Amino acid sequence: MGNYRFILSGGGTGGHIYPAIAIANELKRRYADAEFLFVGAKNKMEMEKVPQAGYQIEGLWISGLQRKLTLKNVMFPIKLISSLLRARKIVKQFQPNVAIGTGGFASGPLLKMAAGAKIPYVLQEQNSFAGITNKLLASKAERICVAYDNMGQFFPKEKVLKTGNPVRSDLIDIIVDKNEALAFFDLESNKHTVLILGGSLGARRINQLVEKELNFFDDQGIQVLWQCGKLYYDEYKKYESKNVKVKAFLNKMDFAYTAADTIISRAGAGSVSELCLVGKPTVFIPSPNVAEDHQTKNAEALVKEDAAILIREKDLETDFESVFTELISSAGMQKNLGVNIKKLALPNATSAIVDEIEKLLK
Template sequence: MEKENNIPTKPRRIIIAGGGTGGHIFPAIAIANALRKSDPSIGLLFVGAKGKMEMEKVPQAGYEIRGLNIAGFNRSSIFKNLSLPFKLIQSFCQVKEIFKQFKPDAVVGVGGYSTFPVLKYAQKRDIPTFIHESNSFAGKSNILLGKHAVKIFVASEGMEKFFPKDKILISGNPVRKIISEYTVSKAEGLKFFGLDENKKTILAVGGSLGARSINEVMLTHLIDLHPLNIQLIWQTGKNNSSRYIMSGKTHKSNVWVDEFIQEIDKAYAAADIVISRAGAMSVAEMCVAGKPTVFVPYPYASEDHQTENAMRLIRKNAGAMVPDSEAPTKLFGTVTDILFDEDKLKAFEQNIKKLAVTNANEIIAEEILKTVK
């Protein structure tokens, strides 16, 4: 970049910290893409947690990433948390070395284990920090970090109960470019997955790690697909994926199944209806894709915020919901009832599209670059 007097200046350098799940990683990549589009000379570095999904997905998107030796609190075994203080200290040492080498002008936190040590270190050194909080209930780390952040980007109103009001900007949630700009036709999508153009199609996605309740329902009802003349695109997620994939492939004439769908734009194009968790990013993607969706909120989300995410759409006749506890008995019937009700499908599609925010990444990038001169 250059100043107005044409004297060259050094390119701006920004660290993006966080990850753990697709709900953190994909918005982070969307923000990075928008920053680079606005300023092609910008230097970008991701910082994540070693062994987590971001260490694979970020390089696939074309960005460099450094990993920290850090983990979250383990609620199932208190003994596994004994090493946490040591890992936190180690992570701060690693962050110090990363900052020494990269010399960032600003840091953006998107949630996940690495966000806290990276933003905390930046704030101690008076380096501008920004937070993207995708959920309607902020995490404790983000609440602490928000006190000293320059700007906090949120998806919805009412976040002043977590953050200083003057620092909040309602930006919406950034969605992947592959979704916000997809132009794939339904026929192209179905052809990609090797499925029949004359059958109704369900897309089941439980997130990058998987949703056990959704997967178990799909597994139970594989035998019902053929009699109903419907087909399934099934992203199982990582957890117990081999079991689901093995079973799904025995019905390969009307089931496509894998751990992760790389070409998610083609999956949305092919689908008549989607089954999904109700995390903030999942909801944002469904709105942008304009897909009738049956949400199955994760029941252990803090403050049950996934149920509230889903209810916001249901109140506007923009989707349906089945509680996780009722999924075994009600989910498949709910989905198929909607699937064969053309009026309901059309209403859901029209109403969910009205809630789409397609430029959240650009709003966030513009605000960051305003501050980082």
């Protein structure tokens, strides 16, 4: 079998990093002696998260193009050339058998240089609307693993395989008792529980909404498990009470999902894939500030299947209370949304992606 070497690149956000780590973990499970190297963007979160997961990482001096003329854009060509040269050196020294890209700017230079060195690569696209880096890299990819239907509009159709997005293994079969989960967060078992998720850093607009609606939740007899994010915890921890639990971060997501009756969340690709597995009625409030408005498109793909509710940030003031009241007062609607979102789950994504990578090992 030999000692295989895998190089993985993707980052900028958790949505690109966690799938790459999940893929590496599955490869390591199958090939215990394999060597791994991650390549990310300097000063981005992968430089911290990847070593925490036990892998080595090299950083490239790269960042994305801004939409308006800024100093960063003037620097872009210099950063790109620097990153291409560095990536070429990394590929030459490490000599991987296969390269894997999960999106984000750093994967561009790395996979371009891998292709130049005749190293096969696989792309993984998390979103329903393909990212610019993956679109640029698609022509030389051996295989493109996607999570949504109709991705042939962005990529060569014959290379596309719908595998789903890698998710944390502890969420694939959640075996937590609901009363145990509620007790863990010091919540009551006879109240409707809403779980609020704004991503690991938190979402300002969702936090503002929850703060404004705390009386509304209270009037409806709802208890709130609120992950406000570490950036906002100091601002919102004052609302902690019997019915409102404020957390900077939720470490036991399996407990949080089990405790929840309904969920309010951003619509990043990783969150959407997790929530499909969880199978609970969900209201998505997409971030309008992400590239190509990915999150809105991810949420719309679920709404089309009657598997979730979407409220845009600009409509929160007018629509939130009426939409949420309708949801919690209709057991039928909750059941319907829960069943339909669960149908879209692809729990074997990581394994399916690694199967494709295995085919390229020579």
